[in-house]
Amino acid sequence: MNPVPLSNLDLAIASGLVLIHAGLSLMLSLGLGRMLLIAVARMVVQLVLLGLVLQFLLETVSFWLTLLAALVMIGFAGHEAVARLGRKYRGPWGQGIGTASVLVAATLITGFALSVQVQPEPWYNPRYAIPLLGMVLGNTMTGVALGLNTLTATASRERVAVEAQLALGATIWLALRPTLREAMRSGLIPIINSMVATGLIAIPGMMTGQILAGASPESAIRYQLLVMFMIAGGTGIGVFAAVYAGAWRLTDARHRLRLDRLAEAKTE
């Protein structure tokens, strides 16, 4: 059973809802109008391109093409994870840490789910691999971004307290412990909130899509649970990796606090 098809006119009318939002912003001088319109334009272009790419991938089931698509997605996720850091790492380290954390978390979790649980034919079938990877990546990327942002902001703010402990002979890891805790918490709270809200406050997007397409609620729920476990696991691994790698970059062999490895704070 196919879902009810949507025509271009249906979409154009729906986009009017966003235009109202932009209009309000202009009227109230919120300054968000331009950002919003750019975001909408990007979204439309990205989704249309995604549709075309997915169509092509699903028709030619090829390991290498699927891998290429996956790597492109991971590359973007890694870039976006550190794009809005208040204090960025100098040099390639920001991108490096962001991309590496997202890569490790997403490939571990998605690879595990595909080969051990979903087990499609073949195991890398893009119909399953790309959407599942996408869901894990999106959430992991957010977790990594929040974790790294809190890490760098807190380490900068707590500099005097951290160095006071160092000056008394503490190791950098002991001195940074409250900072690390705060950063991990920032990265993980959204996904924990999301899990708590699921089913009670919001029907998740994936379930909605499956039910609209005709799947039974029972089957939709099973997939949703799998995806939530994957997302929570992936975000956990990603945030842990990013926060610890980020902290490692903020120190050196002499256990100093190396805030000089961060660029100046962005002042808007």
Add this chain to the structure above:
Amino acid sequence: MSGPSGSGKSQWLRAIADLDPSDGEAVLDGTARGAMSGPTWRRRVGYLAPVPGWWADRVGAHFFDPAAARPLIEALGLKASALDWPVARLSTGEAQRLALARLLAGAPEVLLLDEPTGALDETARNAAETVLMARLAAGTAILIVTHDADQARRLAKRAFTIEDGRISDRQI
């Protein structure tokens, strides 16, 4: 060590304490700094910042052995009950003395003190200097950065000045 503001006195102390990367060498009792870990060096060569940092709510949480630190705190002119105070209520003078006590409690072999009595009134300053002289007599080496020329005259065996990035001896 004294010198004009911004001449690098504090940076110099921080470099010796290995809190900032620096060129050059430091040797403690024949052992080079590089031969021991950063934390070990800083346990033996204690640094006191001009404005002390605090990482917990209560003063006592900053001491490894609060009970053993009581005599030290009293010698600096504060009540032993200060250990139970929240850090937020400390005056500048109390904070400075408690930070000094916190540093001395670990018995470092060398003290690097950046303006250790800047916020203290005369009585408190005398108490602090007495404690420092006692440490000196017991064999601790002390490097003090100070604006106070009288303090230098009272305490120093050698005096330096730093200007245009160069350190030179000074008459006390």
